[in-house]
Amino acid sequence: MGGQLIAVAVLLPVVAGVLVYLIPSPPLRRVLVIATGAILGITAMVLAGYETLEANLPATGLDWATTLGVADLLLTLLLIYLAVRARHSLASALAALQLVVVGYVEFGLGHRAEIQPTFALDRLSTTLGLIVSIVGSLICVYSLRYMDEHEEHHHVAPSRQPRFFLFMLLFLGAMNGLVFANHLGWLFFFWEITTLCSFVLIGHDDTPLARANAIRALWMNLLGGLAFAGALGLLVVRGHEASLRALVDGSAAGGAALLALSLLTFAGFTKAAQMPFQSWLLGAMVAPTPVSALLHSSAMVKAGVYLVVRLAPGFRGTPLTYAVAFAGAFTFLVAATLALTQTDGKRVLAYSTISNLGLIIACAGINTSLALAAALMLILFHAVSKALLFLSVGSIEHAIGSRDIDAMEGLAQRHPKLAIIAAIGIVSMALPPAGMLLAKWVAIEAGATMPLITVLFALGSAATLGFWARWLGRLFTSPPGAARARVRLGPIYTLTLGPLVAAIGVFSLAAGLIVDRFLEPGMRLYFAGDALSETGVALVALGLPALAVAIKPGQLRPAYMCGENVGGPSSEMFYTAGEQQERVGISSSLCRALFREESIVRWGNPVAILLIVILFGMGYR
């Protein structure tokens, strides 16, 4: 039963994707995507019921080792073809090197015993599975309407949606395979498919910028892929079993295993867009918004942090764990500061993602059971909140024609529903009582064992509050008398944004309970506070918005402009010399002199590279 369920989770999206691609009929596409999402969601929920689950590939006439080898080679050849076609020498060289390594590992070393089990599931994998299958599916369903609007905006004809949905669905299948695999060879195969999918999806709009950013994502992830392949080769050459389990439970201990662990962690860093690889994730925003939502919340970057968190027990107690913790905490702080410098909504979200991924990786490095529980909570709560935020920014962009925070000024008046959904997303990211804050709380409690890390946490945490506060305020700026618009969200958007909002509500009111019952039984012991106080804070937060209704129109006045306000409804206007009327313009950008993106990146990247060198130094002994 378990084995079949895994097969459904991995193969169903692939089959559905191929069907969507081959039969380009919009109604069929709609039915297929929604049905696939529903089945995937149910499958993931059933799988989450298992405490642990192991499954092997069915014993057919097929020689699985050879099949995997051929599949890996074909995939690498495809990546080489794509890199060469894009005329990018670095990406081509990396892919070619990977071909050499993969070819040697798969065919140069003769026959080896098959690794058992191929798939092994536990709490971590099934939680990731839930995220991929439910949040990922919701994003695919959302795309059904979004992509229609997108192609209308950009006058795309003929429709390129079949190709888009092929890779979106393939992404879900590959992610499921990736988080369920125990066999490192298969994990690598799924890993490289996610690289392929992200390359295709980032470049989907086929503008020069999209092509450039797609190839950047490709070479950075190929670098990670090469490290992954190197780890695989190292393990095989040294006669270790190339499985996650062997790496984690210490049966593949010793110098080679530690170096393999540092290589795999590095691969995780590239995929999770840790500094200095953050630029590919920022560049990925040229893609249609659902792609960003998928990359940031449930797929791709989550694969990176998943691998690091998964391997964490394997390097517990070694110097490597400190290097990982420090690198993660560094990215947490620097990316949070970078988010302060941005006014483009999607870039703020992107830096916030990178920052949170850094926090997750730092938790993996702190490596106590409490810290790993915090990492799991962060992965789950971040996925839901970030998906909601990206999808709402996507809808806002289509509604107002911009995704700049400054353009969202007064959104609460123009599009109340979208503003409230975005506000819920923001509140859930950094403020009590939402799960994210609970997770951060646990992370800091866990981090208290590594004081230096805590200093970075403390500084980053403050910056996080800063950039969310700024955005939250801008949404509700509204001059009195501004026109009110009522936009209908429509069935597709309601169907996808609704469950995410509901999930955030549940995570806020019952975060403690969820952690206790589902994620990490017994972790309550660590909390000094009780669930009641937390829920009390939650109720206060939920009750507040009702107060906005209490304001009567007569109580509204224009803001103070040195007594030079132009009266009447055009209250954003003030008189300048000669009774000329000027409009007040306020930007949310914060002090460009101190927080400049370029200067922060200029010193941040070298430090991050140094940290990665240290990471390898710790692994090479």
Place this chain on the structure above:
Amino acid sequence: MIEQLLLAVAAVVVAPLLGGLLYGVDRKLTARLQGRVGPPIRQPFYDAIKLLSKDLIVTTEAQSVFVWGYLLFTLSALVLLALGQDLLLIIFVLGFGGVSFIAGGYSTKSPYAVIGAQREIFQMLAYEPALILAAVAIYMVDGGFAVSQIVTSGHPLLLSLPLVFLTMLVVLLVKMRKSPFDFAASHHAHQELVRGILTEFSGPHLAMIEITHWYELVLVLALLGLFWASAAWVGLLIALAAFVFAVVVDNVSARLTWPWMLRSAWSFGVGLATINIALLSVAR
């Protein structure tokens, strides 16, 4: 349970009386230092009552939400402290109060308020890390984040965390909006008629913000008192001394620029706390 309820009620009712009174003392002391007679000590209450009786005027509906958010979350933080809950949770809830205040400033389309809100963000960047580090340092000494545990531990924190205590004094100055950290909105109109982030808050809302400041003052002073919690009266004296210190500093220093504040709060505040934490780790 009954005892806890009483504590919570005390926090809600007594704290603003105490905070208002302290600000009255502040004004009196400041006046004397400046050679004036100064208002009666009850003046803050008169001000608040007068403001509360005025008509409510706002520039956007959301202002109301954010003002209430500022008040209720600061209040919640104080109640959590009175109930001996987790120190980090208290700091986060207090942080949300601060975020709410900033969002309130941003939500008005006034250049003055927005400058104030931006500066308030800088204030937050200055004190938030210091608070978290203080909590972590306390954890390292007492082995827990629960305030109830700190109170019963019997060991005065001040002896092991003198540098963190200095950091907390900086937090007190920032939170009281005192010179040299009073550039988002000053309590005394030292420098400006327009009060930064408060520009668009009037009447009852302004009174609520004032009352929230009273709660905040009591909360931060209580955190300072925690540094000698084993004997409550010593803790009280320490808190009072810190308060007088803040008033004196306010009067002998000028308001400085925000880059200076960030630098000094990060190097002096966060730096000292970090050194203290490092010393603790070495001592183990």
